[in-house]
Amino acid sequence: MDDGSLDFKQAAEAEAWSTPIEALNPAQADLFAHDAMWPIFDRLRKEAPVHWSAPNEEFDGYWSVSRYQDIMAVDTNHEVFSSADGIVLQTREAKIEADKRPRGNSFIGMDPPGHDVQRKTVSPAVAPANLQALAPLIRERAGKILDGLPIGEEFDWVDLVSKELTAMTLATLFDYPQARRRDLTFWSDMFTNAPGFGPAKSWEHKREQADACFAAFDDLWAERVNAAPKFDLVSMMAHAEATRNLSATDYHSNVVLLIIGGNDTTRNTISGSVYALNKNPDQYDKLRANPSLIPSMVSETIRWQTPLAHMARTATRDFELQGRTIRKGDRVVMWYVSGNRDDAQIENPNAYDIERARPRNHLSFGFGIHRCVGNRLAELQLTIIWEEILARFPEIRLVREPLRTHSVFVKGYETLPVVIPTRN
Template sequence: MLRPQAKAIDLNGKPDLKDPDLYLHEQHHEAFRRLRAEEPVYWNPEADGPGFWAVTRYDDIEAVSKNPKLFSSAKHNGGHRIFNENEIGGNDTDASMISMDPPAHAGYRRMVTPGFVPKRISNMEERIRARVTRLLDAMPKTGEAEFISAVAAALPIEVLAELFGVPESDGPKLFEWSNATVGEDDPELRVSDEYMQKCIMEMAGYAAGLWQQRLETPGDDLISMLAHSKIGGEAMNFPTYIGTFILLVVAGNETTRNSISGGLLALSENPGERQKLLDDPSLIPSAVQEIVRWVSPVLHMRRTATEDTELRGQKIRKGDKVVMWYASGNRDEAQWADPYRFDVARYAAPGVPAQIGFGVGQHFCLGSRLAELQLTILFEELLRRFPDINVSGPIRRLRSNFIYGIKEMPVSYTPEG
C-alpha cells in the first residue's frame, strides 16, 4: 500500500492545496482565507492527476459530508484521500469503513461502535488519569523536555493499546506504523518505499496474529469485536479487517496526539488564554473544543461526485474529486466573528457552531469522545502540575497535506518540588 507522494505544481500565484510545503510552512490559513472570500469552491489542478475541487466553507463541507449518495467515500470511486486508493500499487486490503458508503458503512461502523459508547469511555477515565499522572511524573527534573515523545505521542498510543487489548510495550510499534502510514510526504517518516512496505507487512502480520488469538479467545476489546461481529449473518472478511485495523491505528492516535501538541503550542502563544484556564479549570472542556477547531489535526477528507451537480455556481462533473478542507471550514468567518482568535472560553457560551475537526455526518469520528476525554484530563493535570509549561524552542512539523502534526516540540517548565 505505497501511497504516492504529492507533487507541487506552479499555479501562477494561486495556492496549490495539495503541496505539503504549504502546511509545513504554515501558509495554508492565509491561502484558505483568500479562497473563502474569492473562490470558495476552487478548482485545484494536479501535476500528477486530473485535479480536484477544493471546498473551503463550513456550510459547504457540511452539505457534501451529509450527502453520500451524491458525494461518495467508497474505495472503488477513489476513497477518502486526494489520491485514488483503488489505484495504489500493492494495496491488497479491502476498504475500511472510512472508505465506504451506506449501507455498507453503517454495518461496519456498528461492529466498532460498542467500543466507544459513553459508558465504556467514562469507565476509562480513571485509567487515563493514571497514565497521564505517570507520564507527568516521568517528566525530567531539569525542567526541559521534548513534549511529543514524553507526553503527546505516549498517551494516545497507550490508550490505543488498551482498546486493542495488547501490552503497552507494543505501543512503539503501533506508533511507528502509524507514522509510516500517514507520512508519505515526509522524508523522515517515509525513508524509502521499501521501508514503507516493511511497515505495512509488519502491521498486517501483527493484526493477523491478533485476529487469530481473538477468534480462539475473545475478550471485550476492539479486535474481538471485529473478529466476532457479523453483518447480515456474515463475519468481516480478513482483507477488510486489515484495512480497519490500519484505520484504527491511525485514527486512534493521530488526532489526539496532534491536538495535544497543537493545544499546548496555542496556549504558549496565547498566555492570556492559558491564564484563564489556570484561574478557572472548568473552562478546560470548552478549551478542548477550541483546540480541535484551532489545530484541525486532519486537514482534509475527499469525496467523489457520483453524478453531475453544482456547488456555489461551480459545475462539478461525475467522477470529479471533491476535497473538503476542515482546516478552512474551522476558520470560516461566516460561522465565527473572530475565527483567528484562540479563545478557550468560546465553547462555554451557548449556540456556538460546532468545530468540524472530527468530521461531519456519517463519517463523524467514532472516537471523538475518547479523544476529548484524553485532552481534558491531560490539560487538567498538566496545567495543575506545570502551570508555566511553555514551548521553549523551534518546533518541527510533519510534512503532510493530510495530517497537521508536530514531530518535535521542546518545552520548559518549573519542576515540582
C-alpha cells in the first residue's frame, strides 16, 4: 500500500471516531475505494446499531443497520421491509436519472406474490441438476484460462481470470454468444458505476449502453419466444406463464438483475480470494498443503470479501428496532459488510481463517425470500477455479495494492496486479 492510501485510512479512522455519532455517514464511496470504511462500522455496531443518517448533499436520509442479527431481522421481514422501491441506496442524482425513464421491476425489487413466481421461473438454471451438468464445462474453461496466463510477467488478474470465467458462465446461462461474452461484463459495470468511474463516462453514456444492452436482449427474446423452449434464462422467461407477458421494462429490469447478480459476486470473490491469501500467507500455506480446505476457503472469502456491501429496503409501516422507531416510508440499509464483521456473531471476524468452524455463517448472500438465487453457482465456480489453480501454480503473487471499486454497493476490484512466478 502506498503512503497516500495509508494516510487516507488513518485520517478516515480518526474522523470516524471523532465525528458526533449522529453525523456519521457510512455511505461514502471514497471510503470503500480506499478500504477505509471499517472504523465507521466498528463504531456503529458499538454505539448505534440502528443509526439515522440525515439527508446530505448526496443522499436522502436513511437508516443504517450494522449488526448481524438486526440485519437478519430486517432481511427476513419482507412484510415490513419492502423491496418494491429498490434494493440499492441511490444517490439523489441517480434517482433523478432513473425517473427520466420508464421504471420496471425485477423479481428482487418485488414483494410476494409477484416475486415468488418470477424467481421460480429462472431458478431451474441454477438448480443442483443444472449445476452438476455445468461443472465439467466450467472446469474446462477454467483450465484453458489458467493455461493461457503468462508466467513470470505482471498481469491483471481481474481482467484475464475473474472477468473471463464469470463472463463465460453468464453467457452460457443466457445462451448469449460466447464471442461477445464481455458485453455482459461491460454492461454490468455500466449499470453499477457512477459516471466518472469504471467504464461510465457520463449519465448519457450510461443511458446509451443501457439501450444497447436492452436492444440485444430484445433480439434474444424475439428469437426465443418464437422457438421451442430451451434451458436458458431468456427462453425460460419468454415461455413461462408467469413471465411470457412481461412488459419490456420489467424484462429489462430482470436482465439487469441477472447480469449484475451473475457477474459481481463471483468475479469479485475470485479476485478477493487471491488478495486475501496474499495478505494472509499462513492461510495460503494451509491451502496449498491441504486442498480439501478449498470449500471452506471459498465460504470464508465470500464472508471476508462481502462482494455486495449492502441491500436496501423501505419500511411499509412504523417499526421499532433496537429502540429506534423507523417510520413508514423510511429507507433502511442493511450493511452486510458490517454484519459480516460482527464479533457478537462471528468469532474474531476480522481474521481471514480458512479453517473457521462455520464458514458459511455469513450474510453475503442475504436471507429470506431474496437470498441470492445463484449462491451455489458462485460457490461452484470459486471451488473449481481454485482446484485448477492449485493443480498448476505454487503461487499467485500480489504485485501491489489493487484498484478498488468506487461504490458503496459493489465491493470489488477494478484491477489486481499479480505475477505467477512458475508452474508446478
